[in-house]
Amino acid sequence: MKIFIVGLGLIGASYAEGLHQAGHHVFGYDRDNHILNEAKKLHLIDEDSSLERIKDVDLLILALYPKDNVEFIKTHQTCFKPGLIVTDVSGTKAWMMNEIEKHMPEGITYTSTHPMAGRETSGFYERSPYLFTRANLMIVRGSKSGENDEKVLRVIASDLKFGKISVVDAETHDRLVALTSQLTHILAVCLMHADHEKETKEATGDSFRDLTRIAKINESMWSELFLENKTILIDIISSFEKELDLVKDMILSNDQEGLKTYLRQAKEKRKTFDIH
Helix, strand or coil: CEEEEECCCHHHHHHHHHHHHCCCEEEEECCCHHHHHHHHHCCCCCCCCCHHHHHHCCEEEECCCHHHHHHHHHHHHHHCCCCCEEEECCCCCHHHHHHHHHHCCCCCEECEEEEECCCCCCCHHHCCCCCCCCCEEEEECCCCCCCCHHHHHHHHHHHCCCCCEEEECHHHHHHHHHHHHHHHHHHHHHHHHHCCCCCHHHHCCHHHHHHHHHHCCCHHHHHHHHHHCHHHHHHHHHHHHHHHHHHHHHHHCCCHHHHHHHHHHHHHHHHHHHCC
16 A cells, blocks of 8 residues: 655654555655655655655555644645545544544545554654554544545554554544543643652652653643643543542541442452453
């Protein structure tokens, strides 16, 4: 398959390397000429990767920030040929997909995806063709999705060794990531800000290190994602605050039996995640 990837950061470059190794003909673009030349030198993308080559490909993967994905569609849609499938790998969907669908030319189909994988570090040099091995993938259908889109995206997912694949709509996606990804990053950041002890670095165990690993955050990307998913994310934060207040009240009232029940229920629920 001929594939063009726009944006060669952590996710885009990992896609490029993995899909190249799987035998696909990969073209790519990055606004940083140094990164673009490195990708060509390492043969992750074709030497002739001008944006005009989008006319020759079967699949276009947008690996920019959501607002930049929208702008790319607006600016470069004249490069699209009928039959092209467009996807993206962004972390929020509802606003971005709505904007992209407004500007998608006739004859072009668009189905979004979200690879639930990443690292606390970012950029081209952090890439790995194995980043997605056994990771979850969400395929997000919208008003411009085509009949063949999901089949093609599942082929790509298989070649990148993804694990479980879910098919959802944009709102469901944004609620899921608000809880499983955005809130967890907020918690990691807040834990670091809650630390006012000079000895913390010498006193941490695995739990604190594991919980705060993702506080080493890409502040530009995550602040954009938080604000684009603002309504849903605030709802999820409020729900979490209620749970935190419940635990606080049980501690204040010395309710050991209530605490034991609450902890046990969480433990049993978490165990179900490990059943395959």
